[in-house]
Amino acid sequence: MNVFVLNCGSSSLKFQIVETDLEMIEHDSDKLLAKGLIERVGSQALITYQVEGKPAIKMATPIKDHRAALLHVTNWLASDETKIPGILSFDDIHAIGHRCVHGAERFKKSVRIDKEVISGIEDCIDLAPLHNPANLKGIYAAREVFGPQVPMVAIFDTAFHSTMPEENYLYAIPYQMYRRFKIRKYGFHGTSHRYVAYRYRKVNNLTRDSTNVITLHLGNGSSACAIKKGCSIDTSMGMTPLEGLMMGTRCGDIDPTVIDYLIHKEAISLDEVFSTLNKRSGVLGISGLTNDMRDLLAEYAEHGDRRANLAINMFCDRIKKYIGAYMAGMNGTDAIIFTAGIGENSAEIRRRVCEDMSYLGIELDPDLNKQAYGGKEMKISSEDSKVAIWVIPTNEELVLARDTVRVILNAPRVW
Numbered sequence: 040m041n042v043f044v045l046n047c048g049s050s051s052l053k054f055q056i057v058e059t060d061l062e063m064i065e066h067d068s069d070k071l072l073a074k075g076l077i078e079r080v081g082s083q084a085l086i087t088y089q090v091e092g093k094p095a096i097k098m099a100t101p102i103k104d105h106r107a108a109l110l111h112v113t114n115w116l117a118s119d120e121t122k123i124p125g126i127l128s129f130d131d132i133h134a135i136g137h138r139c140v141h142g143a144e145r146f147k148k149s150v151r152i153d154k155e156v157i158s159g160i161e162d163c164i165d166l167a168p169l170h171n172p173a174n175l176k177g178i179y180a181a182r183e184v185f186g187p188q189v190p191m192v193a194i195f196d197t198a199f200h201s202t203m204p205e206e207n208y209l210y211a212i213p214y215q216m217y218r219r220f221k222i223r224k225y226g227f228h229g230t231s232h233r234y235v236a237y238r239y240r241k242v243n244n245l246t247r248d249s250t251n252v253i254t255l256h257l258g259n260g261s262s263a264c265a266i267k268k269g270c271s272i273d274t275s276m277g278m279t280p281l282e283g284l285m286m287g288t289r290c291g292d293i294d295p296t297v298i299d300y301l302i303h304k305e306a307i308s309l310d311e312v313f314s315t316l317n318k319r320s321g322v323l324g325i326s327g328l329t330n331d332m333r334d335l336l337a338e339y340a341e342h343g344d345r346r347a348n349l350a351i352n353m354f355c356d357r358i359k360k361y362i363g364a365y366m367a368g369m370n371g372t373d374a375i376i377f378t379a380g381i382g383e384n385s386a387e388i389r390r391r392v393c394e395d396m397s398y399l400g401i402e403l404d405p406d407l408n409k410q411a412y413g414g415k416e417m418k419i420s421s422e423d424s425k426v427a428i429w430v431i432p433t434n435e436e437l438v439l440a441r442d443t444v445r446v447i448l449n450a451p452r453v454w
């Protein structure tokens with residue numbers, strides 16, 4: 040089955056075409072056929088397309104909305120030069136999987152998209168005003184461009200965390216506020232946490248029921264997750280992706296009083312405060328230099344900038360605190376798994392996170408740690424480390440493609 044996987048952000052469209060079916064899932068032999076990215080939808084868009092095994096092609100052209108972006112993709116797919124093996128026409132796209140950010144309490148697993156599901160995603164717009172409308176635009180555009188006969192599946196970032204116990208997802212505010220408005224922690228990056236935890240078990244031949252892990256998705260957006268017997272029991276992001284770890288531009292955990300204080304002291308609006316907390320805080324806000332961890336590490340290595348080092352230390356310290364909290368919550372952990380841009384590539388960040396954690400049984404092997412970058416999947420803990428430490432590259436698109444197949448074929452989700 041050829042699955043078109045679509046991930047629409049507020050001004051971007053990412054896609055992959057993946058050949059997969061139940062047997063290929065079982066044997067990890069799914070095939071990526073093509074992928075692409077359109078950035079800056081709504082103005083002069085930057086486009087990258089790539090057929091697997093061939094060089095990427097890049098171009099820039101005005102694209103007014105997500106529908107126009109998807110039409111651009113399908114024109115490329117249909118063009119004589121593109122030639123994706125196995126895709127001769129649109130009839131060879133058998134299903135579409137949509138990444139959807141917020142499923143609130145309504146969507147606890149991936150579902151086939153119909154009218155009711157669309158109105159359910161609309162109902163969650165209040166909780167993700169930037170993301171869910173973009174996801175819906177992708178759904179409408181795909182329905183129009185590919186036609187109603189192609190089945191579509193929605194895969195939610197929040198769904199994996201729906202197993203959290205109420206002790207962990209409730210905020211300590213009046214319970215009626217949860218009852219009336221569903222104010223609670225939902226968590227994000229669910230497909231990523233789920234995938235790397237699954238890979239860890241698969242590579243090490245472990246069962247769900249016998250394995251507890253802490254997964255660290257460290258990219259421009261970052262979150263940690265405690266996974267007990269295959270189920271998320273706690274995660275660092277909250278009702279929105281602003282809570283939790285310090286991120287590229289987001290503040291993470293903060294005393295809410297700061298918001299009111301800033302409104303009065305700076306004489307700015309609530310919107311401006313939230314814009315600061317979302318876009319000008321985190322690693323960028325502390326360093327005053329950049330939100331890009333690779334650049335920040337290079338800056339510190341070359342010039343020894345004090346605030347660059349402070350931002351890096353704060354980023355790592357927050358991660359340590361969450362590891363400690365989750366180890367307390369699970370009575371230890373079998374493994375800690377690093378993933379996403381920073382987690383997969385930065386030996387320095389992993390070193391700082393794992394430094395002085397031997398009391399908790401966490402000990403890196405410095406040489407193995409340095410070898411893990413650029414998409415390598417490997418163990419980086421020392422022989423004596425009680426807790427296994429792994430780097431596992433995430434693959435959210437693969438989860439989307441596989442869930443699409445499983446939902447359409449009514450097959451049970453095994454991880």
Ligand code: AMP
Nearest residue numbers: 258259260331332333379380381384385
């Ligand atoms: P993501 O959001 O998962 O794409 O991750 C983006 C982040 O990963 C950015 O902050 C990058 O600077 C960071 N990153 C990518 N490669 C490296 C690297 N080799 N060292 C440190 N950070 C990196």
